[in-house]
Amino acid sequence: MSNAKKIADDARLGPAVPPPAPEGTKHFSFKLLKTDGRARRGEISTPHGTVQTPAFMPVGTQATVKAMFMGHVEATGAEVVLGNTYHLMLRPTAERVARLGGLHKFMNWNKTILTDSGGFQVMSLAQLRKLDEDGVRFQSHIDGQRYHLTPERSVEIQGLLGSDIQMQLDECIKLPAERAEVSRAMELSLRWAVRSREQFERMDGPAKGQALYGIVQGGDVPDLRIRSAEELGKLPFEGYSVGGLAVGEPQHVMLEMLDITLPAMPTHKPRYLMGVGTPDDLLESVRRGIDQFDCVMPTRAGRHGLAYTRFGKVNLKNARHADDPRPLDEASTCEATNHYSRAYLHHLVRAGEGLGAMLLTWNNIHYYQDLMRGMREAIEAGTFDDFYARTKEDWARGDIAAL
Known part of the structure; x- marks a missing residue:
């Protein structure tokens, strides 16, 4: 569809x-219950419910969590x-989704939705990008249409x-990169x-109980990370994200940047590590x-025949696995995990079903949610170090018979 046709349709x-x-809207809030x-x-708390943290957010890129019913x-x-x-x-365009009642109704999900800004995909997917102070001009990877995305x-x-939680537009660059480019x-x-932030307030986001998060950038340069975190902390965002990590650097670098960045971020607002992991x-x-957290990893892995379990990864x-009658984990409460044999799952994967x-x-x-639930319970009980050590040991040792 041409831009002219889209404009005509909108008219x-x-x-x-x-x-x-929603009726009885609650304003966005964050409570730190225990450390x-x-x-x-x-x-x-958001207009569409309560989110217990730490939380993992499944990725529903195009208004769908791939290969899943929303009820599941x-x-x-x-x-x-x-x-x-x-x-x-x-596609289908934000205007069309709005006319159809909004993203919650469109995708049949009445709990909280977070939307990212689109900046990362512009940098990684779009064609013929041109970035300047005003924003980014790019061509769609789908049909070559030209778009202009500004903050x-x-x-x-x-x-x-x-969406209940929204993100500022930022520029995310791949690592490694020169300091001048990162700055x-x-x-x-x-x-x-x-x-x-100014646009969010013009659209009455705070009055609707919605939230806008700022995004800390700075690559793998410690002083730039700290400056970004401190300057964003001066703005009235409802939450703060750490962006620009898990984009090519090894894990130890990502963790070093968290060790450096988090002390410079507000403690009374939620902290979101984007695209991890x-x-x-x-x-x-x-x-x-x-x-x-959010990441496509659990859904992408599932589509490619890889299962995450408390024993480790199972390919x-x-x-x-062709003659293995056992389920992935008979102790799991997930029907997909405890009801189907490994032999059957192997057959489905090999047959491309x-x-x-x-x-x-x-x-x-389900495994990712179980892991987050376990961490929440351990923090509440004051036993997180024990949970951390036990989980690490389980992954390192694995269960050879199970894998």
């Missing part, structure tokens, strides 16, 4: 209006999912989608943070004080 259908807040070392146990996502214990501004602005437009799109992108992201990444990051493509992707994705999201 015919009438203006897109952001969906109203154990640097690990934090908290609670986020909820049954895993997930209380918040992520939608992607870049993909949804291209204001990103927030406008998220407002039309009606330039970080400073630009700070200026875009101011413009994003493996179960070990989650465990290590919670230990350092992170409250929220169902391997022929060793869609049910295999569905069951393994279900298993993986």
Whole structure:
């Protein structure tokens, strides 16, 4: 569809209006309930419910968690999912979603939704990007259409989608990178943070109980990370994210940046590590004080025949599972994990059957939620160090018979 056609359709259908807040809307809030070392146990309240933290958010890029029914996502214990501004602005468009009642209604998810800004996908997927102070001009990876994404437009799109938690537009660069390039992108992201906040308030986001998070950048340069965190902390964001990590650097660098960055971030607001990660990444990051995570890893792995379990990773493509009648984990409360044999899962994966992707994705999201639940309970009990050590030992030792 051409841009002219889109404009004509918008005129015919009438203006897109952001969906109203649910009745009895609660303002966004965060309570820090307990700490154990640097690990934090908290609670986020949004217009669409309460999110217990630390929390893992399944990624619903295009208004769907791939290979999952939303009811099954909820049954895993997930209380918040992520939608992607870049993909949804291209199709079906934010304006169309708004006219259809907002993203919650559109995707049949009445719990909390977080949307990212679209900036990362513009940098990684779009064609012929041109970035300047105003924003980013790019061509869609789908059909080559030209778009202009500014901080204001990103927030406008998220407002039309009606997400509970929204993100400022930032520039995310791959690591390693030269200091000058990291500094330039970080400073630009700070200026875009101011413009994003101004647009969020123009759209009455705070009055609707919604939240806008700032994003700390600075690559792997300690003083730039600290400057970004301190400057963002002066702005009235409802939460703060750590961005620009897990983009090519080894894990130890990511953890070093968290050790440096988190002490410079507000303690009374939620902290979100974007795009992370493996179960070990989650465990290590919670230990350092992170409250929220998202990552495509559990869903992508499930679609490619890989299951995450408390014993470790199980590759169902391997022929060793062809005659194995055991489930992935008979002690699990997840139907996908305890009801189907490894032999059957192996067969589905090798045959390319869609049910295999569905069951393994279900298993993986459930395992991630179990891991987060275990960490929350350990922080509440003051036994996080024991949980950390025991989980690490289980992964390191594994269960050879099970794998």
